Amino acid sequence: MVGGSxxxxxxxxxxxxxxxxxRNSQRISDRIYVHASSLDDPGKYEPEKSIYPNSAQAWDEVAIIKG
Structure with a gap:
C-alpha cells in the first residue's frame, strides 16, 4: 500500500x-508500530503520541488529549 508520503x-x-x-513504512524504516489491541495487556503500556489525532472519533479522548 502507498502511504500519504x-x-x-x-x-x-x-x-x-x-x-x-x-505496520511499518519505507519513509520511517527504523520503526515498527504495534497495534495496542494486539497485546495481551494493552493497559500495561502508555502511548507516547497519537499519530492521527485529527481523525479520532469524539469518544476517543486519549487520542485527542495526547495529540
Missing part, C-alpha cells in the same frame, strides 16, 4: 484470525 507501507497480520498486528 507516496512511499510504501507494510502491514503484518495474524495468520490465525487475520487481525492487523504491525
Amino acid at each position: 507516496g512511499q510504501f507501507t507494510f502491514s503484518g497480520f495474524c495468520p490465525t484470525c487475520g487481525s492487523q498486528i504491525t
Whole structure:
C-alpha cells in the first residue's frame, strides 16, 4: 500500500484470525508500530503520541488529549 508520503507501507497480520498486528513504512524504516489491541495487556503500556489525532472519533479522548 502507498502511504500519504507516496512511499510504501507494510502491514503484518495474524495468520490465525487475520487481525492487523504491525505496520511499518519505507519513509520511517527504523520503526515498527504495534497495534495496542494486539497485546495481551494493552493497559500495561502508555502511548507516547497519537499519530492521527485529527481523525479520532469524539469518544476517543486519549487520542485527542495526547495529540
